[in-house]
Amino acid sequence: MRKCLSLFLIFLCLSNFTYAQGxxxxxxxxxxxxxxxxxxxxxxxxxxxxxxxxxxxxxxxxxxxxxxxxxxxxxxxxxxxxxxxxxxxxxxxxxxxxxxxxxxxxxxxxxxxxxxxxxxxxxxxxxxxxxxxxxxxxxxxxxxxxxxxxxxxxxxxxxxxxxxxxKFQYKTCKKCVKFPLEFFNNKPYINVKVSINDRQIPVKLLIDSGGSDSLWLFENDSLGIVSDKKYFNDFLGYGLSGSVYGKRSKIDEIILNKYKLKNANVAYPEPNSIVLAKKITGRNGTLAGNVLKRFNVIFDYRNAIVTFKKNNYFKDAFRYNKSGIEIAHSGVRLVKESDRSVVNRNALANDNHNNGTRIVIDTGYKLTLKPAYKIVELRKDSPAYHAGLQKGDIILAINGNSAFKYALQELVQMFSAEHGKKMKLKVERNGMVLNFTFYLVDFFK
CATH class of the missing domain: 2.40.70.10 (Acid Proteases)
Incomplete structure (x- = not known):
């Protein structure tokens, strides 16, 4: 009896382990x-x-x-x-x-x-x-x-x-809205509405937490999914098979049941970039991070349900890059900085009384490695483009402050500031230091 019980327990443990492995x-x-x-x-x-x-x-x-x-x-x-x-x-x-x-x-x-x-x-x-x-x-x-x-x-x-x-239990939540999920190739899709030119249009969207934009729509004249006359062509991001370009514009509303996001950013990718995506029956675009972050979201794939509850980001304005330049880390630079740990900067001074000269080894400074930021994309006809900036320029300073003092995302946010803000950039190009000035322009004003 004990032997049978032991074998049963061993089998049970192995079964649980195999199940956990999967x-x-x-x-x-x-x-x-x-x-x-x-x-x-x-x-x-x-x-x-x-x-x-x-x-x-x-x-x-x-x-x-x-x-x-x-x-x-x-x-x-x-x-x-x-x-x-x-x-x-x-x-x-x-x-x-x-x-x-x-x-x-x-x-x-x-x-x-x-x-x-x-x-x-x-x-x-x-x-x-x-x-x-x-x-x-x-x-x-x-x-x-x-x-x-x-x-x-x-x-x-x-x-x-x-x-x-x-182990999961849903809590009573009057402010939550639930949507059924559909799946294709193991990816979640949601049916919502968008308002374009005062017309509400049902759309099926991929939920993509790995996209930083707000909304991508695939243009379709028969459905009324067309870009506003006010748009500009731009780099939209990288896909697995290369760069994606398209139009950037604004949309009246994104409607998620009782939640309505007004004057939201929208991008219309070029057809050549989304050939595979358009093969999915009924798909009209993508709902991405700049919309998702305005909610706390519960994904329940087993029951095919997604739950949204608005959070503190909900009322944030939909911003976009008004400069026309995209920047990225590009290695490091040697930067001369003041060394506050040195008490006496001239401690290594040597007087030569014979000829009246004084030699000073300045110990008050040190060389440190700091991040370098490079312009990697430049939108044609943008403020930065007309100012004379170029792809490959290394940004040294913005509005009088050294660029390395900022995190990358802080610099990016500067280019999404209010319309008319003055931007003064010092850059290095082919070993030369150049200065440029332009003003941020809200294309949709």
Missing amino acids: KFVVQNKKGSDKIKFQLINNLIIIPVEINGVTLSFLLDTGVSKPIVFNFINVSDTLEIKNAKKIFLRGLGEGTLVEAYRSKNNVFKIGDAIKFNQDLYAIHESNLNFAPRLGVPVHGILGFDLFKDLIVEINYANKFIRVTAPN
Whole structure:
């Protein structure tokens, strides 16, 4: 009897372990855990441990499988084994992207763990988000986490909570609105309405927490989804298969049940960049981070429900870059700074009484490495373009303040300031220091 009982217990333990291997499981008594994140440019950056190595990942509802950016040389550290070469394609006008598929990796997010996670390692350098965001980003994670656990994204307080479905309980919430989710290729879609030229239009949108824009719409004359006459052409971002360009404009409203977001930003990507996306029956565009961050969101994939509750970001104005330049980290520069730790700056002075000369070794300064910021995109006919700035210019100072004193996102926000603000930029171009002045222009005023 004891032998049978022991065998039964061993079988039960093995069964539970095998089941846990196939999905994310929260390994604590509560069945729930809270993980802090960084919110940068409307994107969620969370810590993810892979095979014992902690990395920074973008939490992206728009991806099916985790992707590791292999160009940062983490593959050896992660001990990725038995990788098989495949080719992937996504947004953008480029060709197929070479990737390596790896199985049986251990993923850990807070107390949530999965033992046999697939991942894809990609060498494409354009997918390096670090220069654009100002923080290291080693990969992207999406569907595999959302399908196994209830994921609450608290944009206001910058944390996610992952909970086992059998431990989760919905609270009474009069301010919440719920929407049914539809899935295609393991990606979530929501049906909402947009108002264009005073006409309300039902649209099916991909929910994409990995996009920093507000709303992308695919132009369709028959449905009335057309850009306003007031628009400008712009760089919209990078997709898996290359750069995406299109029109930027404004929309009357985005309507999520009782919540209405007025005068919202909208982008209309060029058709060549969204060939695959348009093949999804009924899809009209993408709902992205600059809308999502205005809510605290609960994703319940098992019941195909998403819940929105407005937060402190809800009434924020929809801003956009009024300068026409996009900047990114571009290595470091040696900068001469005052060294406050030195009490006597002239302590190493030597008087030569024979000829009346005085030699001073200035110990009050030190050379330090500081981030360099480069112009990586320049919109034609923008204020910066007409001022004479060029792609490749290294920004040394803005309005009299050294650029290295600011985080990348602080500089980006400067270019989204109010209409008419004066901008004075000092830049380095081919070894020469040049000065430019322009005024921010609100194209839609």
